Amino acid sequence: MSAPGGRATSAPLVGREEEPTLFELSRPGRRAWSFRTGGFPDRSVDDLVPPVHRRAHPVDLPEVSERDLVAHVTRLSARQFSVDLGAYPLGSCTMKYNPKVCDAVAALPGLAGVHPAAPASTVQGWLALLVELEEALCAITGMAAATLQPAAGAAGELTGLLLMRAWHAAAGRPRSKVIIPDSAHGTNPASVTLGGYEVVTVSSDERGCVDMDALHRVLDEDVAGIMLTNPNTLGLFEEDIARIATAVHDVGGLLYYDGANLNAILGVVRPGDMGFDIVHMNLHKTFATPHGGGGPGAGPVAVAERLVPFLPGPRPVRTVDGPLGYGWHTPARSIGRVHSWHGNALVLARALAYIRVNGADGLRRVAEAAVLNANWLRRRLAGTLDVAYDRTCMHEVVFSAQRLRRDHGVRALDVGKRLLDHGFHAPTVAFPLVVEEALMVEPTETESPETLEALAAAIEAVVAEAASHPASVTAAPTATPVGRVDEARAARRLVATFDARPTPEG
Template sequence: MRDPGARASSTPLVGGSAEPTLRDLSAPGRQAWSLPDLDVPRRNLDLPEMADAPPALPEVAERDLVAHFTRLAHRNFGVDLGAYPLGSCTMKYNPKVCDWAAELPGFRDLHPSAPAQLTQGILEAVVEAERILCELTGMSRASFQPPAGAAGELTGLLIMRAYHQEKGHPRHKVVIPDASHGTNPASVTLAGYEAVSVPSNAKGMVDIDALRAVVDEDTAGLMLTNPNTLGLFEEDIEVIAQIIHEVDGLVYYDGANLNAILGVVRPGDMGFDIVHSNLHKTFATPHGGGGPGSGPVAVVERLIQYLPGPIPTPAGDGAIVWEQPAASIGRVHGNHGNMLVVVRALTYMLALGGPGLERVAQRSVLNARYLEHLVGKEYAIPYTAPCMHEFVASAENLKKETGIRAMDVAKALPDYGFHAPTVYFPLVVDEALMLEPTETESPETVEALAKALLEIADVARQDPEYLHDAPHHTPVSRLDDAGAARSPVLTWFMEDSQ
């Protein structure tokens, strides 16, 4: 069996047979807990709701329990383990100081319904995060209720709808580029609009003539991410914004890729009216994994009245109160959003400061351009404008020559100690490999990642069969990802509990 020579991570991945479950480890009488002796009389509650016997939970010693979960953690790949170049997802290393702040008991143990007079500390954190976010995006006010990027998109579109509704004509269409992130057309449809696709030009940017052709008085607005999903900065962004504003449409910025422009250029200055940011990608909470996120929506002055509320707002006497915007679209989340993700983001912003945030943008672009330069020797780069924080390469040539596809290349990378990149997205590139090395990786790691990708291309020529079965050195090999999405098995029953 071939052994990849270039594994960047020195941490061994645990391979081999299936992990025993806690049930397999269970032995009668073992326990992972200890409680002090009762110092009050024992009472038996004789209630009809009570079961006859305790549930048949596994009985495991603390030592075995900890070993079990530690072993499982070692079988996983995460941002703390190595480079995770999953384009469009910004899976970067997150500084531990952000966890420290979010775990402070004064933040962590707060009840979400506690009144403002008892929660001034966390409200001040939210107000400060809003101030910095607005400064970075060029917006006037923000609401932190939306719990994810896609939720921010829907919120922004509902604000768009409220704006047009108040003018007496809700309109029906929202324009999105053909390379847009999948959540964009989904959010547009969910908000009750028709998604009108505008094609990219030969440079991978919005085709201005095609845009002019689809925009009219029935256009509520346009959704755009810039840098776009090809990793390119829309050079005609001011013209794009002007075309939409000429029909009184609103320009929506999908700010999921904000790390590429932090402190360098602001969506507000490009002409955008509504911006969502993915705090969980850009500001120190890992994306994915199903954990809580935060997709705050920020707007220009004339749209503040529609923001979801209530919003923490400094009152005249210095206290912070909850305030409902005048024509609010209402709540989009229970309580006030995922507050601890906001605390982590604020910690990140303050720890890095203005110059540090600017370096985030510079480093994210530098790393992507370096990686693009290194892998461009082997993989075609269909759009050649200088990339920003990510780029899209193509395995089309490799496929023609060897039968090895983008998916095979991606599945081989974990054998080298790297997470797989995004594949087959955006749809405008055949055999797309979308790579985002992120700002947190060193030049050595970027070089090791490039070396792995080049070596995989070599292996494709010498031994394509080997790559069809990759990865070979991970706890599990090829998974049926379509099956996992379409027929997920989300429940497991212990034999004697059915």
């Protein structure tokens, strides 16, 4: 280990100074690395790698001591909001608290240290774990079987659409269109395109649900299926779901359930019972696996019986004969792999632990508390902001800041930025697209009544300030490590690596 260097001070916390990049902290000759003693006879790499393949110069990486590295990364962490620190009322994102017991599970050497290509006889524990998770997810969604391979929700969506495609192809009737509501997440239309289908958008009615007349107008025998989020992205349950299912099935289409909002209905109602054929789940939302600053997630896809033969393979299965309890099986008409290996396995293990700790009773309580908290906020803030659709919501509620914008020039975005100064993460803003100046709030079940009251009070204070001192709100945030960042400049003069920075003068 080399001598210490860098700047081990907490300046960014107290002085709001810039944190230099690791490249700027680099000093030639410093190092942090340390390897096992191999004991192999010395050989020159020149003897081992033909010259035509050798790189001329080493890759230029930061040269820092361990102490420099730790101080730098710790200072970065001090410039980062997280669930462990405070509430993230981010609609549609289900930023619930991530129980620490699941961290302990993911760190078990007998799970974390297992190579994905090891023979089945040596990974019976992993296979059993994955089979049990699949069974639990099927019980929760009311489906027949699931693939655990998709690495995130959007990967699950594409997997589901490819299953849809394979199913129609096998029936000898390839179709060209997939219907999605105008309130859908952006991943839905993007996935539809990658699935080789054309997007047909269906509008919402005045209650915020799928407009049945509009749906009937676009349904025909060229429709492969419909993608729905239920409760939808307005936080509303599609009450006509049974009629929607019948109408889509009547033209030979399939129903795809986007599980982004599954948290609201755990133990209350199952997608399979609503008539869905394909269901993806976001384990990093509903099953409390941490978001990791934007990933990893996990997006298992569960299907009805008739789609099981098309699932991605190989699948972990219980074996019926032979000496082993568990093995791999690739379904007869499998669409193929959708991951390098078996999915985000350590995320899957966390999710099973969460399901086991909660159990049937606990999962139902999750949904109840999530919906209770959202409705409490809806009611609590009804006099403060306009509620986009003022009826009983599910796990999230959409407010509109349209009046603030009209009367004071304060946008939903500004309200969100000012909330940062109050110590809360901003709600989802400007989504769903069907609501002007949307502020979408999802408190989740893990926040206490005290936190909810503090959040409501903060939103009230910001709205009051928007009327009295709008400039303070549009200039927010001011108490954060950096002030509002210039997004336009970032795109206009792109600096996406340290090497693309303009060289300093001199």
